[in-house]
Every structure is written in structure tokens, then in C-alpha cells.
Amino acid sequence: MEQQTGTTTNQGTYGAKRFGDAMQLLRDCVPIQKRIVRTGESVYQVGQAFACLYVINTGFFKMVNLSSDGREQVVGLHFKGDWLGLDGIATQQYRCDVVAMDVGEVWAIRYDALIEASAQAPQLLTVLHQAMSRELGRDHDSMQSLCTLPADARVAGFLRYWANSLEQRGLRTDQITLRMTRAEIGNYLGMTLESVSRALSRMAKGDVIRFSEKGRRDIQIPKIDALTQFMRAGTAPKAACAIH
Amino acid sequence: MEQQTGTTTNQGTYGAKRFGDAMQLLRDCVPIQKRIVRTGESVYQVGQAFACLYVINTGFFKMVNLSSDGREQVVGLHFKGDWLGLDGIATQQYRCDVVAMDVGEVWAIRYDALIEASAQAPQLLTVLHQAMSRELGRDHDSMQSLCTLPADARVAGFLRYWANSLEQRGLRTDQITLRMTRAEIGNYLGMTLESVSRALSRMAKGDVIRFSEKGRRDIQIPKIDALTQFMRAGTAPKAACAIH
């Protein structure tokens, strides 16, 4: 695995380059409105009239679904290069809130302008469709985790996902800073904050992760494989016993 | 709520017409390869090279995610007018299996041909994007159900979703035939087949649903509102007590 691939040109894999290319294309082909979003502020909110898609330039965002009876659910985490607002196309209204977990910058792109521009530059469609397709795949993986993995494994999977997301974007992965509280993580993973805390404690005990000296929000992952290992540990305990 | 809206022209709502319009447009603008898929056969399988999107003309399909360690997960149910294969765009390989739960017909459309055709007929893009956007929204709702609702409410929500899906397509909803075993339903909802069975029994006891005389696979829903009611019952039992 390469690190700091800011200038590397890896085309086959999902490297940092993928994002750079797409963003350069956007800059060139469509009018873009840059916008700073401070921590806790939202890019858009449920019910708002749909007009723009947003591409994340910097920052971390959570996507929150609100049900009619007041339940809140974090349904996605988004990083640099991800598109926001896609769920608004169908109904012409945004279906969820997107909130910045850190100060960040998004590029607003009018959907109608994007479609128009795609007549001249069809690659724009490829970029858009790939973003949507990727999110569909991610959602399916999330559903699978929620349905088939025990709590500990879900937390491990979450850390692995976060580390992978950073790595794909050419960011540091040896020391990651979770920008979410235990409660937010728990909400995203379908468990309580206490369960998240216990899972992390168990991982720390097994040296799968390490807490940084300053704050329990910074986590070191010595070996990502250890996380994958830890996930399987809970999934199929019978197998280990069957060997005798 | 109107029934049998086969010829009705309701534009604002998600009526049966939406599907007819889109399918007519496709017929007119892009080459279509019709294909019959028998019960248990798959439209495509994970790992297969991506080339086509599929639009369901008739039948019911389940979308199954397979993880590297062998876990299977039903991540979606699809009906007439839904698009299949969208998750393959990003990686150029299908990411899951789509299996017919009943004999049905799908229309295969080459993705590259669709993009080309969209240069002449931009409405094609609208149709495609709305389909993707709708699925994203659906997935988020599923995640919310999995994370926040108890087992009974999830089963009720599942029935309501099924009934709504039929209604939007102008099909009968008074008597619905589940084309899935309890085990499949349980897999989709993140619970065991026994829990599904118990939930259905409880609903039948409360007259929220009725089993048809022939087989426990056919279910009558006298009032859909009763399902919604049943969902809330488990969600906030404290509130009822607090009133005294």
C-alpha cells in the first residue's frame, strides 16, 4: 500500500488520483459555487427544495435520516470526493440532513447545469454515475454488517472502513481521529454508546488498536489486518472449537 | 388512494403512470433485449463483467450481497419498473446477485448505448437518475429500520413497504402473496425466521393482518394504517404508560 500518493498516477486502483481527476473535470466543465461549512452546520436539510449536488473538497460529513416519528439515523459518512444530495433527485427534495463533523468545503453544482454540461463532456456522467453506484454498494455493505455481524465486529468494520477511506484519498491512516462521539458511532452502527465503548476497550486490550495519549478520540491502528482478524473472531467461534 | 390506476394520469404522485412513461421512453430511444428469468434464476451474478442495466417489466426480484467470508444478505427487493445492475457501474463488475422470486421479464439495456442515446433524449438521464436516487433513499430507510426498530415493527414495516410497492404500481394490495420464505424475510430484516413467524402470529392475533385460508404465504391487510399503528406500538411503549 502506498502512502501520500498525492502525485502518484495509479489508475487501476481506487487511489487518490481518482478524486483529483474528477474534481479537475468538474472545475473545467461546470459552474461551481464553493462554500465553507463549519462544524455542526448542515450542507442541506430534509425537505429543502432540490437544486444542487455537492462535491466534498475538504472535511468530513455525516448524513442523517429523520423519520416522521422523530427517530434519527446516521446513514452515511462522507469524505473528500464524495457527492452529496443524490437522494434529492428523485423527489426534488432532499431526503436527509448532511452535517459537517469538521470545518470543510463543498462545491455546489446545479443539477440542471451538470446535465446540460454533460452533453459536451460525457465523462461528467461517468463521474456522477460512478459516485452514485459506489454509494449504493456502500449502503449494501452497511446493511450486510448491520444484519450479520455482532456488535464488536461492526465496530471493527467501522474503523477499517474509516481507515480505508482515508487511505484511498491519500491521507494518513496510522493515526486516525474519529470526529464522532461514541453515541454517533453507536447510532450509525445500530448499537448503544456503551457497546461501542466496550468494543473499543476490548480491541485495545487485544492490541488491535491503541488509544493515543491525548484523548480517546484518536486511535492508532498498528495493523489493519488485525482488525479484519478481530472481526472474524466473533463471527465464527464454532470453527475454532471444532478443530479441538 | 386510487386503485387500478392503469389508465389514470396522476403526475405528481408516484402512481402507476410513472412506470409506464419511463418504459415507453426506453422502448422508443434505446435498443432493448427482452429476457425471461425463471424462478430461482439470476439476472446477473457477483463478479460478472458489467455491461447492461436491466429494467424489470414483470416479476419480483431479490438482490443478494455476498461477502468474502460467505455471508449472504438480501439487500433489496425489486418490482416492476425498478432498475437492476446499478451497483456495477462504479467497478465495472456486478457487486451482488439478483435472483427472480417468480418468473419475470427484464429488459436489458447496454449502459454505453443508454449514455449515447441520452445525448438525443436527455429525459433518459432523468429516468435513470431518479431510479438511482430512489434506491439510495430506500436503502437509507432500510438502514434506519434495521437500526432503530424492534423486530415486530420491522416485519410490519416490511409488509407495509410491500403493499405500498404494489399499490404504486397499480397492483392489488388487499391480498398480497409473499414470494419469500420466513428465512428470506428474516435475512432481509436482520432477524431469525422464528422471529418473523412470531411477529406475523402476533399481528394476526391483533387482527392487523389475516392469513388466507390456503397457505400462510398469502396475507390480507384489512387496513394499512393498522400496520403503521402496530409499528409504533413497540417503538414507544413508555409514552402510553406515562399518560396513566
Added chain:
DNA sequence: CGGTTGATTGATACACATCAAACCCCGTGG
């Protein structure tokens, strides 16, 4: 400094999984 917000850890409770038995339906073949 007290006050607040988030994290950890323990004791207990409960929703659901697991295990097990019985039943129903339906097709097959003697």
C-alpha cells in the same frame, strides 16, 4: 473552581437467538 459534556465500567434486565419438537402441505412412488 464548579459545571458540563463525553467516556468508561459494572450490575441487571430483556429482546431476540438458539435449540427442539410438532405440524402442515405437497409431491413421489410403491
Added chain:
DNA sequence: CCACGGGGTTTGATGTGTATCAATCAACCG
């Protein structure tokens, strides 16, 4: 025709993974 077998469903008894409740602790801040 009935015997048989097998897949699907129901229902009960028991076990367990997490939720819930509660206390303590750490960090931050006006």
C-alpha cells in the same frame, strides 16, 4: 390409495448478546 419424505411453518423452553440503569472518571471551559 396411502405411506413416505422433505421443505416450510409454528410454537415452546432455554440461553445469551446487548440494552438499560447507574456510578465514576477525565477533559475542557467560562
